[in-house]
Amino acid sequence: MSVHGEPYIPASQSPLELTTRVIVVGILLGILMTAANAYLGLYAGMTVSASIPAAVMSMIILRSLFKDVSILENNAVQTMASAGESLAAGIIFTVPALLVIPNVWDEIQLVETTIIALLGGLLGTMFTIALRRLFIVEEALPYPEGVACREVLVAGEEGGEGAQAIIYALGIGAIYGLVQKGFEATKHSVEAATSFLGTRIYAGMDLSVALLSVGFIVGIRIASFIFLGGMIGFGLLVPMYGLINGWGSAGSSVESFDIIWRQQVRYVGVGAMVLGGLYTLWSMRKTIITGISKAIKTKSSTDEELLRTEIDLPMNKVFIFCGILVILTVLFYWSKTGSLILALAGGLFLAVTAFFFAAVAGYIAGVVGSSNSPVSGMTIATLLFTVVLVLLIGDGLLNLDTSTLMLATVLIASIVASSAAIAGDVMQDLKTGHMVGATPRVQQIAEIVGVITGALVIGPTLKLLHNAFGITQTACLREAEIAYRDCDKALLAPQAELIGDIVRGAFVGDVNLQMILLGVVIAIVLIRLKMPVMSVAIGIYLPLGLSVPIMLGGVISYFAFRSAHIRIDGKILDNPSKKAVKAAKDVENRGVLIGAGFIAGESILGVLVAVLIVSDFHLYELFGTGTLNNLFSLAFFGWFVFVFIWLATRALPSGGNLFKESLMIIDDIFTKFIGIFKPKSKT
Secondary structure, eight states, rough: HHHHHHBBTTTOOOOOOSSSSHHHHHHHHHHHHHHHHHHHHHHHOOOOOOHHHHHHHHHHHHHHHOSOOOOHHHHHHHHHHHHHHHHHHHHHHTHHHHSSSSSSSSSSSSHHHHHHHHHHHHHHHHHHHHHHHHIIIOOOOOOOOHHHHEEEEEEEHHTTHHHHHHHEEEEHHHHIIIIIIIOSOOEEEEEEEEEETTTEEEEEEOOOOOHHHHHHHHHHHHHHHHHHHHHHHHHHHIHHHHHOOOOOOOHHHHHHHHHHHIIIHHHHHHHHHHHHHHHHHTTTHHHHHHHHHHHHHHOOGEEEEEEEEGSSSSSHHHHHHHHHHHHHHHHHHHHHHSSSHHHHHHHHHHHHHHHHHHHHHHHHHHHHHGGGHHHHHHHHHHHHHHHHIIIIIIIIIOOOHHEEEEHHHHHHHHHHHHHHHHHHHHHHHHHHHHHHHHHHHHHHHHHHHHHHHHHHHHHHHHHHHHHHHSSHHHHHHHHHSSSSSOTOBBBBBBBHHHHHHHHHHHHTTOOOHHHHHHHHHHHHHHHTOOOOHHHHHHHSSHHHHHHHHHHHHHHHHHHHHHHHHHHHHHSSSSSOOHHHHHHHHHHOOOOOOOOHHHHHHHHHHHHHHHHHTTTTTOOOHHHHHOOOOOHHHHHHHHHHHHHHHHHHHGGGGGOOHHHHHHHHHHHHHHHHHHHSSOOOOOO
């Protein structure tokens, strides 16, 4: 069974599970989570799991309206809501690439986007359902995020705290988003550049509480590597390039930095991410082989032999539905490319790779968590194999035009990526259900409803955001050449830009090969140093300003956890006591809830502001609000940082002084840093 022994609700009991109220609340939360995560992923290039915030919000909503709510109903709601969030990740990392590639898409195509999301999401879900018993029951993989979500559900069932915290954070994040994005009363970023020793240096920061929260959630280690990538790009490579090749005729120093980064240094991140993604898969090859070999050997059982808590959807029907989805995919490819041969090859390739990566994502999520599952690496690997397939068949055999070849490549890769993105989340949810005593068949139906909800929402959300802000600076700048458009606020969508660059380079040859090779060299160095390549590569690929609030959030998390250690142990220890570790874990859990609320609040307001912009309704014009200068914008952001710290540290043990503890932590960091340079004594 699970790491907690018997399920929370034993198989002998049959409480309410997938009720009408659950479906209604699950769909509504799924819509919100899908839209919010789509915005965050396009804005910052990363998403966060919605399972825990969805579970908390489910408890708040259902228990505010009804008194007889069961834990299994709350579990079904979080299952539906998190499914749409995960599907959004697969779509936003791939589909907007069609905007980047010239002469393919001029705008988001709603029907095509919805079909991609449905086919990829349902395929990933079906394949994962087929693997549930193997990975969760027989192998009993830990699935850390699924366990964490179980703890939240049980704590809520037993009167745990946290519900009010996420509501406060949601409201605060929404207020910040309204002031900044709606009324435009503060700047969304502050940046400056100046001449220094014959070159130029840059400093910038995106003023986003959502990115601050992302940094707290991912922690100091990942945040620092993303920031390191930003410093390599903006602090080293851009100044060196400008010093050697000149700064051009841009209007300001900041603009010249942006131009060199966008036209040159960004491709260093491309090279690093490509090699980093492939290396990540290679480094996990034993885990991948184990997962696939076990998936192939899985056995089926009949429902009559099983308890309520072990009954899945009928496997024969699951596999029949998978076959139908593959056939529908072939028909979709055929309709878009006009070639039955390429469609059949693409469909066969999809069936094999989608199952492969569903098993890989499901198994890796069980070992290290879905947040650490290398979806980006899987997407890049899929894309490279797809490029080879399309070149051999579409170009070499069928001699199709270049636009069709590029379209076919992204369509195939996007469905596989969506399948892989949903697989890890589905398995985490099924693990949570296994521990709380859910009926797998019922939870799997909830998962399918969540996927369909997310698929129907993601297309209109992308279209809305593109019309309001522009998705990718490349696509926005291309449109600006035809009709004036302000691209300063364009959503970066770094993974989509990356995929667009790879496809364009493969079929058109329009690629900055020198910078990509430099990125490959940097990735090799990082691998030799045993550093997380993808985190640093993403930092190079993103503007430095986005890395700064992420780093700030990581620093806050480090100080908060260390403060918890000090309050229990009385001092900073390299190996804190178990009680101190538990205290830090309590702070982390509360911080994750606060962070999730801030992210959801700011992101949802971003989507609502996009609705107003598309409707030609501008709040700053209606109310005549001006924009604060850099100093006051920073002060406004600083106040919300203070509020975040205050809320996130409420879980610290009482009796301490956060200011004094911070000084102790700084002194400890400085002492250890100085110790690095001291000669080691001989023994």
